[in-house]
Amino acid sequence: MDDLTRAVEAALFAAEAPMTTDQxxxxxxxxxxxxxxxxxxxxxxxxxxxxxERGGRWQFQTAPDLAHLLRRTREQPRRLSRAATExxxxxxxxxxxxxxxIEAIRGVQTAKGTLDVLxxxxxxxxxxxxxxxxxxxxxxxxxxxxxxxxLASRRDLPGIDELRAAGLLDPVDEAFExxxxxxxxxxxxxxxxxxxxx
Amino acid sequence: MDDLTRAVEAALFAAEAPMTTDQxxxxxxxxxxxxxxxxxxxxxxxxxxxxxERGGRWQFQTAPDLAHLLRRTREQPRRLSRAATExxxxxxxxxxxxxxxIEAIRGVQTAKGTLDVLxxxxxxxxxxxxxxxxxxxxxxxxxxxxxxxxLASRRDLPGIDELRAAGLLDPVDEAFExxxxxxxxxxxxxxxxxxxxx
Amino acid sequence: MNEPDLFSPPAAEADxxxxxxxxxxxxxxxxxxxxRRQKVDLRQISILALVDQYLAFIEAERMRLELAADYLVMAxxxxxxxxxxxxxxxxxxxxxxxxxALRLQLRLQRLNAxxxxxxxxxxxxxxxxxxxxxxxxxxxxxxxxxxxxxxxFGLVSSxxxxxxxxxxxxxxxxxxxxxxxxxxLDRVSAMLGxxxxxxxxxxxxxxxxxxxxxxxxxxxxxxxxxxxxxxLAKQGRAQLRQDVTFGPLHLRRLA
Numbered sequence: 001m002d003d004l005t006r007a008v009e010a011a012l013f014a015a016e017a018p019m020t021t022d023q024x025x026x027x028x029x030x031x032x033x034x035x036x037x038x039x040x041x042x043x044x045x046x047x048x049x050x051x052x053e054r055g056g057r058w059q060f061q062t063a064p065d066l067a068h069l070l071r072r073t074r075e076q077p078r079r080l081s082r083a084a085t086e087x088x089x090x091x092x093x094x095x096x097x098x099x100x101x102i103e104a105i106r107g108v109q110t111a112k113g114t115l116d117v118l119x120x121x122x123x124x125x126x127x128x129x130x131x132x133x134x135x136x137x138x139x140x141x142x143x144x145x146x147x148x149x150x151l152a153s154r155r156d157l158p159g160i161d162e163l164r165a166a167g168l169l170d171p172v173d174e175a176f177e178x179x180x181x182x183x184x185x186x187x188x189x190x191x192x193x194x195x196x197x198x
Numbered sequence: 199m200d201d202l203t204r205a206v207e208a209a210l211f212a213a214e215a216p217m218t219t220d221q222x223x224x225x226x227x228x229x230x231x232x233x234x235x236x237x238x239x240x241x242x243x244x245x246x247x248x249x250x251e252r253g254g255r256w257q258f259q260t261a262p263d264l265a266h267l268l269r270r271t272r273e274q275p276r277r278l279s280r281a282a283t284e285x286x287x288x289x290x291x292x293x294x295x296x297x298x299x300i301e302a303i304r305g306v307q308t309a310k311g312t313l314d315v316l317x318x319x320x321x322x323x324x325x326x327x328x329x330x331x332x333x334x335x336x337x338x339x340x341x342x343x344x345x346x347x348x349l350a351s352r353r354d355l356p357g358i359d360e361l362r363a364a365g366l367l368d369p370v371d372e373a374f375e376x377x378x379x380x381x382x383x384x385x386x387x388x389x390x391x392x393x394x395x396x
Numbered sequence: 397m398n399e400p401d402l403f404s405p406p407a408a409e410a411d412x413x414x415x416x417x418x419x420x421x422x423x424x425x426x427x428x429x430x431x432r433r434q435k436v437d438l439r440q441i442s443i444l445a446l447v448d449q450y451l452a453f454i455e456a457e458r459m460r461l462e463l464a465a466d467y468l469v470m471a472x473x474x475x476x477x478x479x480x481x482x483x484x485x486x487x488x489x490x491x492x493x494x495x496x497a498l499r500l501q502l503r504l505q506r507l508n509a510x511x512x513x514x515x516x517x518x519x520x521x522x523x524x525x526x527x528x529x530x531x532x533x534x535x536x537x538x539x540x541x542x543x544x545x546x547x548x549f550g551l552v553s554s555x556x557x558x559x560x561x562x563x564x565x566x567x568x569x570x571x572x573x574x575x576x577x578x579x580x581l582d583r584v585s586a587m588l589g590x591x592x593x594x595x596x597x598x599x600x601x602x603x604x605x606x607x608x609x610x611x612x613x614x615x616x617x618x619x620x621x622x623x624x625x626x627x628l629a630k631q632g633r634a635q636l637r638q639d640v641t642f643g644p645l646h647l648r649r650l651a
Contacts, residue, residue, distance in 0.1 A: 006246030014528035048208035089555035121544035168556030262521035287514035305424025
């Protein structure tokens with residue numbers, strides 16, 4: 001590799017932004033850099049790094065076929081908060097349902113973030129708008145929701161009578177205590193207890 | 199060039215900081231990256247960009263002989279005071295070393311700012327405390343120090359082997375005892391003429 | 397001079413010192429600089445000549461500047477060293493001046509070694525000055541995505557809790573037999589009127605028969621009587637006494 005090509009290679013490597021041939025030439029005492037650029041393009045063609053021209057500016061970049069190696073996604077498991085679980089359950093039992101309805105059923109206001117979490121988890125979707133004044137957004141569960149919870153359909157969710165038989169409608173002190181401690185407020189930020197919708 | 203080598207090349211190229219072999223392997227699904235690294239070192243040996251190892255971390259950098267072309271566009275790194283360069287050398291050649299040891303060699307107290315400059319530059323770190331009365335803090339150099347000065351490891355410090363062989367990294371007391379015992383009679387021949395051991 | 401090799405005349409006497417004291421970091425630094433001017437291996441340096449140079453320099457500078465104390469301390473020590481070195485060998489004091497000279501020489505060698513090492517270090521190809529890392533790395537992106545977790549039971553039981561929480565609830569408060577404070581007050585003050593002796597608080601409670609056998613009612617009576625006793629004491633109508641902590645409480649009429 002000749003010295004000019006080496007210099008062009010080093011200059012582009014160290015550059016903080018893509019460079020035009022004029023900029024390169026100015027750096028390299030007016031040398032004719034184009035042949036060196038073409039030699040480098042060929043040199044790098046089969047490598048993990050390519051030399052490319054974009055709108056008259058030259059830059060190195062990693063080979064597109066390796067992008068998957070350089071962008072990694074790490075999944076972090078995290079438990080759904082109590083508030084989000086309740087909202088999810090209400091949507092599942094009552095869908096399609098508006099936010100105001102959810103709040104009426106829960107007896108507390110629902111923080112914006114709570115629904116966002118469920119949308120992000122892919123368990124809840126926006127199912128349109130209700131045809132009433134204000135046209136509120138209504139929410140429903142997704143196919144992912146069913147598969148995550150091992151349900152063939154929403155009809156597989158236990159009914160009120162079954163819940164009672166299973167003791168799930170007995171008062172749970174813990175639930176009240178958690179509310180009293182403001183656990184939801186911690187998790188959801190601006191959540192206010194005892195909303196006006198009760 | 200095989201796919202692993204291409205991937206290692208692309209990863210180091212895209213990385214914002216030097217990478218260890220472990221980090222590379224983690225990125226590339228546990229592949230054995232060392233052969234690929236060595237292949238790349240050879241590949242780039244004659245080019246304008248080199249692949250180098252600094253303190254166990256690998257990085258691409260421009261070839262030193264092209265410095266004159268690239269330097270003009272760059273800000274000079276911070277100039278260190280003579281005191282700071284001496285303190286840095288003492289830490290590098292003697293590490294881990296306490297402030298008192300540094301001062302014993304320099305024969306002068308170390309201004310507070312001198313060590314701070316080196317710590318701030320990221321070249322020196324606190325390496326714990328010595329287990330002697332007063333538990334003095336001890337200092338050592340960092341991986342960034344090796345990167346900055348182009349050292350693969352501390353063994354590459356200029357002249358360190360000669361200094362060690364000549365006893366010049368030993369404290370004065372030790373060197374004096376050794377001379378008094380005549381253990382280093384051969385190496386230190388010239389001193390004997392003036393010493394009391396004659 | 398019994399060691400002519402070591403204490404040979406300075407090699408570079410010609411070097412006139414026109415130096416600012418600010419240029420040195422302390423006396424050892426100045427000594428090393430003077431030693432380097434002898435242009436010989438530090439191992440063969442003439443300590444005596446070095447001492448002379450240092451003393452001459454300090455003398456000259458003293459006229460011009462306020463010398464820092466450590467320079468003067470070093471000068472005094474070197475003057476002592478010089479005189480000791482010039483003594484005939486058998487008269488040399490303890491510690492041996494040649495040992496002191498050797499130690500000084502060793503220190504100068506060590507400082508010199510580090511000064512050279514620093515210079516060689518700084519002259520290396522330095523990242524950001526001589527060699528350059530990638531200017532605009534694309535970066536290895538690590539996207540963090542949350543995988544939300546919730547199980548069937550959690551879902552269903554939280555729905556149950558919503559139902560429980562929002563279902564209308566009727567609270568029933570059962571009536572409980574109590575002795576009111578008013579009746580306790582009447583009772584205790586009436587009984588205090590009977591005697592001037594100390595009486596234990598429990599003696600003021602109704603006898604154990606009929607409804608007064610009921611433990612909760614007795615507890616209520618005891619509590620009300622206690623509050624009544626406190627009230628009477630406050631009004632200056634009764635006196636309270638308790639001999640030990642948690643012991644029986646006695647009261648009597650205040651005449």
